[in-house]
Structures are given as structure tokens and as C-alpha cells.
Amino acid sequence: MSANPASANAASVTLSEGTLSSISGRVKTPQYDRAKVQPGIVHIGVGNFFRAHEALYVEKCLEMEGQEAWGIVGVGLGDGPDKRAKADAVNSQNGLYTLTEFSPDGSTSIRVIGALLEFLHAPASPELVLAQLANATTKIVSLTITEGGYNLDEATKEFVLSEPGVQHDLANPKNPKTAFGYIVESLAMRRGSGMGGFTVLSCDNLRSNGKVARTAVVSFARARDPELAQWIEANVSFPNSMVDRIAPSVGSAEVAKVNALSGIDDRTPVIGEEFSQWVVEDDFVAGRPAFEKVGVELRDDVESFEAMKGRLLNASHMMLSYPALMCGFRIVDEALRERAIVDYLLAFLEKDAIPIVEGPVGVSLDEYKKNIIARFENPAIGDQLLRIANNGAAKLPIFLSKTLGELLNRGGSFERVALCLASFNHYLRGADLNGAPLSVDEPYLTEGDRTLIGSNDPHAVLKLSPFESLRLWENDTFVAVFDRTAARLKNEGAVSSLKQAAEAA
Known part of the structure; x- marks a missing residue:
């Protein structure tokens, strides 16, 4: 994804909270007061798929009365100029971005997503990420960290403790690099302050992805503190989920194309197919949005x-x-x-x-x-x-x-x-x-x-x-x-x- 502004025509609206009222009526904008939305979800791994999938379902929930507690704070773990530029681009638009859905017949549907309230670049501000994860408002921590990101040995299915990032996080719990380091340290903080846990919701393409996430988190915690691992097993839920939507990469040509369609100068647009599916076990230890009302299938046979x-x-x-x-x-x-x-x-x-x-x-x-x-x-x-x-x-x-x-x-x-x-x-x-x-x-x-x-x-x-x-x-x-x-x-x-x-x- 390009984090640079696309060359827009003179009529383009620069995307931000203050320009939503200027956007053309053919583009749907958030139908709720974003100022009232509080962060209840922290998502680690803010890529195109997450922004075209989970964030869209949350957006639809936020449009309903009584769902203001389910805004999203995004977290990026990767370091380097491109990763920092991506976070800066998202935040420069107050977390807003356009999602353009393409039907097989060529028709399009465009909307501005407002569910993402902030994007934290973890290497630059690990203390802010830990504070948000440990905040009592955080009820769900969702993940798209790729299939290989769970650090399990393919043969034994055990968590690989010798991985350099894992070793760093075990030695430096307040300055982690991996998703597991952040999750476990924040849970240790919550436990220490008398709070409960949260739900860890994997949205990666893995069989039994909730069980895989549990293995990774609990194994990391056990290597650090066996009692903390026991507390996590009792206070954190790991529902399995199945996610499905094609959300391709967005380069400069795609940015120019969708910005021309929307009339919006969006630095971080997302595109996707019309089809979308999300099947989730209803096992949320600290509550969840009204997913069942926006097309999420809550089933026991995930x-x-x-x-x-x-x-x-x-x-x-x-x-x-x-x-x-x-x-x-x-x-x-x-x-x-x-x-x-x-x-x-x-x-x-x-x-x-x-x-x-x-x-x-x-x-x-x-x-x-x-x-x-x-x-x-x-x-x-x-x-x-x-x-x-x-x-x-x-x-x-x-x-x-x-x-x-x-x-x-x-x-x-x-x-x-x-x-x-x-x-x-x-x-x-x-x-x-x-x-x-x-x-x-x-x-x-x-x-x-x-x-x-x-x-x-x-x-x-x-x-x-x-x-x-x-x-x-x-x-x-x-x-x-x-x-x-x-x-x-x-x-x-x-x-x-x-x-x-x-x-x-």
C-alpha cells in the first residue's frame, strides 16, 4: 500500500474528520458521532485485509445505538521508514479511509470507514501500546499477524521459545517486539491492577486459529511466569474464527483509480470484493459488539x-x-x-x-x-x-x-x-x-x-x-x-x- 498522497483532481476532498460533510453523497460516510466512540478493540497487524473485513463489521456495529464502546486502536509492529509512514498517513486522516467494493459486474460501492480511531506504531511508542492494551476499556485484542507469525514449530506444533524476538521480549518485557510480548505484558499489568483479561481474537487463515493463538500466548507466558500463564488460561478467551474476503494490494495505480471514483484524496484506501464472510465462536470473556446483527455468523462449528x-x-x-x-x-x-x-x-x-x-x-x-x-x-x-x-x-x-x-x-x-x-x-x-x-x-x-x-x-x-x-x-x-x-x-x-x-x- 502506498502511504503517499495520490495525485487528485482539483475537486478532490482531502480526507479527515473535518471534511466528512463535504464528501459526495454517492460515498457513504460514518452514520454516528465519532467523538462519542471509545476504543474497545486493539488490533495488531493493520493491513488491507483487516481494514476491509473486521473493521467493516465493527463500522456497521457502530452505526447502531449503544455500540459506542467498540472503536478500534490499530497497532503496527513492523519497523522501518515505510511502516512509520503508513502510521503517519493513517493518523493524518484521523484513522479514516475509503473502502471500495467491486462486484463481478463491475459496479462499485464506496464508503468511508471510521471505526479505526488511531494507529500506534509500536516500535516508536511501546509504552502507549502497552497502556492501551492494559486499559480497562480494552475488551478484545484481535490479530492479523500472518500464518507464520504464531511462531509454532510445524512438526511439533509447539511455540518456538528460541526465536530471537521471543528471547528479546522475555528479557525486555516493557519494550517488546512481538505480539505475544505485548499481549502477555499487558495481561500481567491487568492482573497486577486487579483487572480481568480480554479476548484474543485471531483473524488469520489458520485451522483452529484460536487454539493456535492460545498455544502461543500461554507458552510465552509460561516461559516468563507459570502463575501468570495459569491466570491467562482462566481469564482470557481465544475463540476460533474463519475469515474470508479478497482484499488485494493497493499500489499507486489503484490509489488513483479509487480516489477518482470517490472524489476523495485518500492516502490509505482499501479495495475488496463484494463477498465477505466471518464465522466466529461466541466466546468473548469481556463482551463483544453486536456482531450477530451485521452478518457475522456466531457458530459452534467454526x-x-x-x-x-x-x-x-x-x-x-x-x-x-x-x-x-x-x-x-x-x-x-x-x-x-x-x-x-x-x-x-x-x-x-x-x-x-x-x-x-x-x-x-x-x-x-x-x-x-x-x-x-x-x-x-x-x-x-x-x-x-x-x-x-x-x-x-x-x-x-x-x-x-x-x-x-x-x-x-x-x-x-x-x-x-x-x-x-x-x-x-x-x-x-x-x-x-x-x-x-x-x-x-x-x-x-x-x-x-x-x-x-x-x-x-x-x-x-x-x-x-x-x-x-x-x-x-x-x-x-x-x-x-x-x-x-x-x-x-x-x-x-x-x-x-x-x-x-x-x-x-
Whole structure:
């Protein structure tokens, strides 16, 4: 996201609290008095997805009477000039920003979101972040810190205490760097002052994300003080949730486009598809907004929704991204215009994934499959394949390992997953099959992984630490399919490989 002002036409309204009344009637503005809103939620990880998803649901709650206690304070953990500039840009607009939703037919809906009251840059002001977390008004601490941000060992599922940021936070509790350092120190402060806990609400794409968040927070706390860990287990809730909405990156071209549509000079606009879903366990130890009145599904079977989304939608995103990049595509909907890609995705869903996924009660997996393809085909979104592909070392095991593990156990077809991994192998080397450069962002690869990638080992990608528990390089049947697929990808190209993978039994 660009934090620089877009070049706006002369009629553009500079976005701030004082200019809301000047905004065109075609743009919806906050229908409540922001001066009366108090912060009840602290959100760590203020990215585009959070601002297009959770913040929108909270915005709709704030429009209802009696919901003034649920404003949001955002927290950014990352350091560096770009991160500081982002916080400055958000705060210069009093936390306001535009959300433009694009329907598949090309129509748009634009609104100004007012739920985000302030953005705190944690490295610059750790004491302010801790004070807000420890404040009695804070009832919910929500998270979008990426799938790999929970710091769990992929094989053991245990919290990695040796991670440098964790070690720093254990030694410097008043000046933390990680989300867990901030959460645990603030809970220690609340405990010390006789206050209760809050709800930690993960909004990341993880199976059982509430349980994962609990493991991370409690493990960190136990390493610091076992009694504090016991208090947290008794006074903090960690509901599981399933989140779903495509919110692509916003560069300078997208900023100019949506600002022209809205007539607003917005430094931090967000765009998203029309579709949005949020399924949450109703386990909020300190209260919550009236989510049930604004479209949030409060259910006891969140894990079945998580399984459906992770193993169908998110897995399809990963299955799509690497072969499509090898074809030379960079935008999702453009890739879907290649029939071989559509057939390959449908074959993965119909032959590999759906037969071993049990969907939630009342949900048709066949309709869900059709909806996935339709969402990917939406030409108005312009979602970037690299946005999906990046951080694959963390995402691929989460969304594909269980399906691949079951295929290995029952002797299913490996051709489609093998093509994904062979394409991932090329992506890691920073270029597509035509030699065009790819910007690779893989922060969770170890030094050993990077050494493997730089080696001549044809099975290096199968030996990367994220896939270690599957022992793929030891499975002769899978290796044979992988070798055949990798050779085909190199010699015949991506489209031919996609066609043959789709046709495999």
C-alpha cells in the first residue's frame, strides 16, 4: 500500500474528520458521532485485509445505538521508514479511509470507514501500546499477524521459545517486539491492577486459529511466569474464527483509480470484493459488539468452516498462484482466462480435495467450489498472484499438507499437487519459465532451506523444513510423479503441464 498522497483532481476532498460533510453523497460516510466512540478493540497487524473485513463489521456495529464502546486502536509492529509512514498517513486522516467494493459486474460501492480511531506504531511508542492494551476499556485484542507469525514449530506444533524476538521480549518485557510480548505484558499489568483479561481474537487463515493463538500466548507466558500463564488460561478467551474476503494490494495505480471514483484524496484506501464472510465462536470473556446483527455468523462449528475454506479456497489460491506465475500471468482473473488453469483447479477440487473434506452442516461443497472460481474470475479486483504466492513456505503446509497427507495414505493422485510444488520450486529461484523476474518474499525459510534452494538437489523443494513432516523425498511413488511433472514443466511448459495434470485420474 502506498502511504503517499495520490495525485487528485482539483475537486478532490482531502480526507479527515473535518471534511466528512463535504464528501459526495454517492460515498457513504460514518452514520454516528465519532467523538462519542471509545476504543474497545486493539488490533495488531493493520493491513488491507483487516481494514476491509473486521473493521467493516465493527463500522456497521457502530452505526447502531449503544455500540459506542467498540472503536478500534490499530497497532503496527513492523519497523522501518515505510511502516512509520503508513502510521503517519493513517493518523493524518484521523484513522479514516475509503473502502471500495467491486462486484463481478463491475459496479462499485464506496464508503468511508471510521471505526479505526488511531494507529500506534509500536516500535516508536511501546509504552502507549502497552497502556492501551492494559486499559480497562480494552475488551478484545484481535490479530492479523500472518500464518507464520504464531511462531509454532510445524512438526511439533509447539511455540518456538528460541526465536530471537521471543528471547528479546522475555528479557525486555516493557519494550517488546512481538505480539505475544505485548499481549502477555499487558495481561500481567491487568492482573497486577486487579483487572480481568480480554479476548484474543485471531483473524488469520489458520485451522483452529484460536487454539493456535492460545498455544502461543500461554507458552510465552509460561516461559516468563507459570502463575501468570495459569491466570491467562482462566481469564482470557481465544475463540476460533474463519475469515474470508479478497482484499488485494493497493499500489499507486489503484490509489488513483479509487480516489477518482470517490472524489476523495485518500492516502490509505482499501479495495475488496463484494463477498465477505466471518464465522466466529461466541466466546468473548469481556463482551463483544453486536456482531450477530451485521452478518457475522456466531457458530459452534467454526472448525468445519475453517477446514472447508483452508482446504478448498485457500488451497486453490496456492495451487493457482505458482503454475499461473510460470505461465507468465501476474493477475488472478487474467490467469483464469486460460482454460487449462480453470480445468486444473476444478480437477484439484473435485478429485483431490472435496472427497476428503466434510463441509459444515447446510453448506454445499459443490456450490462452494463454483463460488471459488467465480470469485477468482472477478475482473474488477485485479488481485496479484505474487501477493498470494509470497510467504508460501508458511502457507503451503497449512493449506495443502492435510490433503496431500491423505492422498499419500490412500494412494490418491499426486499430479496436481506435484505441479504446484514443482512450480513453487521455480518461484523460489526468482523467475518464471520465460526468465521474467519474480519478487520472492519468504521470511520463514531457514538458512538451511535457503542453502537447499541454492543447491543442485532436484528434490530440494521436497526437503524444505515446512514439508519435513511429510517426508516427501522418501516416498518413491510421490518422487516419481514429482520428477515426471518437473521434467514436463521444464520441457513442455506450464500450459501443457496444467492440461495433463487436470486430466490425471
